[in-house]
Amino acid sequence: MKEDKKMKIEVRDARSEDLKPFLGLIERMKRLNGEFDPLYTIDEDKRSDAEKFYGNCIGDTQNYIVIVAEFNKNIVGVLKAEIRKRVYYNPDREARIIDLYIMPEFRRKKVGAALLDYFYLKLNKIGISIVTAEFPALNLIALNFYKKIGYRNIGSIFGTTIDGKKGR
């Protein structure tokens, strides 16, 4: 994959037949998360659960948006977002990007931008104007990526393991 000029990336909604290659990319991303924090360590025995979950996400277009980027019939990028209720707030819905992964060879080639363009178009059509993204706090690559495209920090998630700990 050397000829960038000829690189034609197609971005589209994920289909059920995409599930296997889609999961391959998701597993890479989850493994990458594990590089940043042991709380994100993947369990390879849970692949069938993941298959069920993401299969459901692809089918449930009311609650999830799942998009793929394709090159030469191969899936080279994925984006999965959840539509979330914002109780008490206005607007009352947001789309949260949980999974965004691009194969290394296709990075720095605007595949991420193509996925986001398609994603934003879909959000416009369903009237969602707020987008958030979730990623490990130590993932500086993701942090810099989202900052670069205009996202800002609007909250934090803190975590711990509770083995032997007291609540104070």
Next chain:
Amino acid sequence: MQDEERTKKFNDLSVKYSQFYKGKIMVLPKVPINTLSDFSYWYTPGVAEVSRRIAADSDLSFDLTGRWNSVAILTDGTRVLGIGNVGPEAAMPVMEGKSMIFNYLGGVNAVPIPIRTKTKEEFITVAKALEPSFGGYNLEDIESPKCFYILRELQKELTIPAWHDDQLGTACIILAGIINSLKLSGKHIEDARVVFIGSGAANIAASNLLISAGFKPGNLILVDSKGILEPERDDIDSLMINNPWKYELSLSTNAERKKGGIPEALAGADIVVSASKSDPNTIKPQWIKRMNDYPVIFALANPVPEIWPHVAKEGGAKIVATGRGDFPNQINNSLVFPGVFRGVLDARAKGVNFSIMVKASYEIANFVSELDDDNIVPKMTDTDLYPQVASAVAKATSDEGLARRNGSKKMFYDIARDIIEENRRIFRKLMDDKLIRNLPGEEQ
């Protein structure tokens, strides 16, 4: 004598001589001292004027002090020779040895400085703080990938050359050997397919140097303990985080997108450069048969190469190089760093880069006058090699705009030759007058 027996003998002698000499280097004044009044200009009050002038122009420190010929050998002792992370104190004997070679072959005053630092940032802070005392830095025996980060940052931040010999010195001599191998095989840089077995400091630097020399990135393949580097490997994102240098090569090399291990990598290769584990079964002779005609094998692990030279030849290899002096074609950093440092010091260099290194490699390659399969690189006893390399490096530094002192190749050759010869005369005199004592057991 068997290898193990010979190694034990050298180990025992090394300890015995270290106890006897208590270190390998010393500091000696190089100015005449006849009476105490001489101190009035070598030291206070006269020396204050020298300090004032340097305070007004810090580059004068290269002309009015020994900075022009001083190099720091900096290490944290995290990857010392084949013995690993032994710490800074234990690294000192090795650094002293390096200093001795620097002086003997290049006429360079190299000061061993093993430092106790925990992080790469701490190492960089110390190195930056020491910069005013030296004309160059030789980084040594620092674990990978920390060494890449430290070198990159120091090359960016310092106004003197920073060199990591395990990366750059090895890369230079590998390139020199490859240049001459290609001459013998009649092949060309732009077509040559090179496989690197092992993706540590030396091979990563060598890959990048080859690319700077005109090799096509796609014609290179790197293999590590997990197999061939390629963009779809499962650990690719881990590499991106933990070893971006290896990650970048995973994307830019291996245009065929080969997967697998060493045998798959060797199919269709012209040259193999192995800097891997010290095990003679790492490269199997039957895999050499998969290579293109005129196979070239550099098996550089020490003390035992990845394939014994006679086994490689039986497998069809035409040229075999190792890291050892008891076989033909020794790929040895000592053919590089004394001349390179002589050159950058003589040019009062502000830095060193791949373009200068490529020039050094060609100078080393072209030094070999009677080229054949068993003579692709010079020998350490070729004393004229060092001023030749120094002059090529100094001239290239000047051409690159990185020199504080500019001049012709001839001018730099004369300077380097005179310094090295004078240094050797002093050393020889000390030996002849027994001021450097004979080895214990050889006194007479």
